[in-house]
Amino acid sequence: MKKIEKYSRNYFMPPVKSMKWSEKEYITEAPAWCSVDLRDGNQALVVPMNLEEKLEYFQLLVDIGFKEIEVGFPAASDTEYAFLRTLIEKNLIPDDVTIQVLTQAREHIIRKTFESLQGVSKAIVHLYNSTSVAQREQVFKKSKEEIISIAITGAKLLKKYALETEGNFTFQYSPESFTGTEIEFALEICNNVLDEWQPTATEKVIINLPATVSMSMPHVYASQIEYMSDHLKYRDNVIVSVHPHNDRGTGVADAELGMLAGADRVEGTLFGNGERTGNVDVVTLALNMFSHGVDPQLNLENIPEIIAVFERMTKMKVSERHPYGGELVFTAFSGSHQDAISKGIKWREGHEDKYWTVPYLLIDPKDIGREYEGDIIRINSQSGKGGIAYVLGQKYGLDLPTEMRESFGYSVKNISDRLHKELVPKDIYDIFVKEYVNIEKPFAFINYQFKSYDDYHTTVKIKVNNDVQEFEGIGNGRLDAISNIIQNKLDIKYTNLVYKEHALEIGSGSQAVSYVGITSEDGSVYWGCGIDMDIMASSIKALFSAVNKLISVEATPVK
Missing domain, CATH: 3.20.20.70 (Aldolase class I)
Incomplete structure (x- = not known):
């Protein structure tokens, strides 16, 4: 030059x-x-x-x-x-x-x-x-x-x-x-x-x-x-x-x-x-x-x-990337960054550490009036499963099983990529509810009754194509009995039932949340979530949600 x-x-x-x-x-x-x-x-x-x-x-x-x-x-x-x-x-x-x-x-x-x-x-x-x-x-x-x-x-x-x-x-x-x-x-x-x-x-x-x-x-x-x-x-x-x-x-x-x-x-x-x-x-x-x-x-x-x-x-604007003051300076979109930040914050909850050492965050945002929720982890097509799960946990109290996070993470990233925009927490929650929570088609769970706890003899009412039917079965536990009915009476095959539950502490304190994962014959994993006032009902709804995803032609399996 x-x-x-x-x-x-x-x-x-x-x-x-x-x-x-x-x-x-x-x-x-x-x-x-x-x-x-x-x-x-x-x-x-x-x-x-x-x-x-x-x-x-x-x-x-x-x-x-x-x-x-x-x-x-x-x-x-x-x-x-x-x-x-x-x-x-x-x-x-x-x-x-x-x-x-x-x-x-x-x-x-x-x-x-x-x-x-x-x-x-x-x-x-x-x-x-x-x-x-x-x-x-x-x-x-x-x-x-x-x-x-x-x-x-x-x-x-x-x-x-x-x-x-x-x-x-x-x-x-x-x-x-x-x-x-x-x-x-x-x-x-x-x-x-x-x-x-x-x-x-x-x-x-x-x-x-x-x-x-x-x-x-x-x-x-x-x-x-x-x-x-x-x-x-x-x-x-x-x-x-x-x-x-x-x-x-x-x-x-x-x-x-x-x-x-x-x-x-x-x-x-x-x-x-x-x-x-x-x-x-x-x-x-x-x-x-x-x-x-x-x-x-x-x-x-x-x-x-x-x-x-x-x-x-x-009449001037503080840049979004201005040190400390910018709207996005504590925000992670990158999946690996989100995962490290969420794990670091979680780690501090169980450890007494004199010094602030959370990965990727130079200082604690709360010390200068910034909030974790909405400030730290935000979601777009670059985000990862850890960040997406963190947003659901912080905003809505949902604690997804580790194995489920990958399945849901791909759904969110694909939607963000297709829409070419950032997804706010409500967007993410709405996607989760639509794809995983209390899914009722083609099989809708109506109610259940346990007749004997020795072999968990159970009856369950199911709506199949608008026709309510009642089935009986037994199992090693209550959810296992329901699962056996689904497999034997409805002729749906799967293995490796994975189950997790917790109370929903944000929004409505008395509700229970259950997550169920099942593996189809071709090795694909399908997840469902159930939310109900009764813990057993929530687990059954989670199972039915997973089953409905398995048999749905719109299901997107994650191997």
Whole structure:
């Protein structure tokens, strides 16, 4: 591809080896989270949120547990200014939540920003200016010295207006387009800003190192963060923050490796909504920690509810395959996956296991508000007998014998394949009832009576082609006596009667369910199911259902 010649690696490695992050196995504690949904997320929407929507979204972020929330660029937009004033004047900011506002390093913007903050209890004022080679050369046409001067001037103005404004303010500086900036220059400009602010243990500042455009593989970003973290002045009093975008699809990886490299704080959005390909997805990032047994310090126990508000406010959809949040991320259609999942869940019922180890499920879906029923195993032409049996068990309380599952599984898969669609639980149940339950043609069981329990002497009434007939027989047991009548009086030959029964615990608690399998003379196996208030009647109905399938021209045997 000739077009490839115009691309080069426009990022900068640290001047010294910065790879201590690679020796760490996992993240040990949650970072300080800052939601930028109301800034980066909002400006990425085709139709930005109005005031009422922003207020509702702000409350969602508070409920999730964000302690820092960027509420916008109040000096650049009347809507964002009004939003901030509404939050302050209506006392809508909880005491344990700090709002963050964004400002360029220009005096009239900084002045208006602090005007918008009048009366706030505490706030982070986020100062930024672009530092990358491309921005310096192509946009601002300024030297490194001039870019540093812009940053220092902005830092001084923040101090000036903070002293003139009532409230507690934390300063934050971002060398915007950090990933396209020479690392030594990024360090120089940040240290100049830190010298101006002189952070202390009680008045810390934030240095935010954004992947404004993701330009490298995640390990490069991690090395850049580690170098900055190791060489920033006043490091004990500096909170190192990352703000990854997702241009290369590595936003989560950038943030995770950035934390291993020394970042104390992460700025991101719910489900990664942000400009271009998006910001880092805080939901995925937090639940990745959760999957390693680390408390992310965010309330994500009801993902469906969060998604509902997110989609209504943003008019965007969370992808069906979005990690954790997507409708299908815990769903198995594959037969082998379904079988392993259903067996894994069943195994946990009889074992005390401290850790979650169910095959194919990274976390327990119930921990984030998802249900096994309807979420975990869904049925189409790719599904297997285990998954199909699992759906019948979970939804309708039917516990099919292992041998019967294969026969029914083929029926369901064939129907799904023919219709070319997914089958919902009711579809599967209806197929099962139609093909197996209480089948009455050509022979319909009417009633039975045991005359003697010594040899299980039995009489049974059967409707044969609309003609009710009564037969007598004996056997080694009650069902065996009925079976002997069918074989001897109706001249139907089969062997290897297999029987299973259980109470029907879902839907109607007093009913009994029986399953009977019989083998025809050619070795084909036919199954039937009987459901009745009486356990014996249910077993007889199951036997008649199997027999009717055997002699029906529509029967589909499974050898």
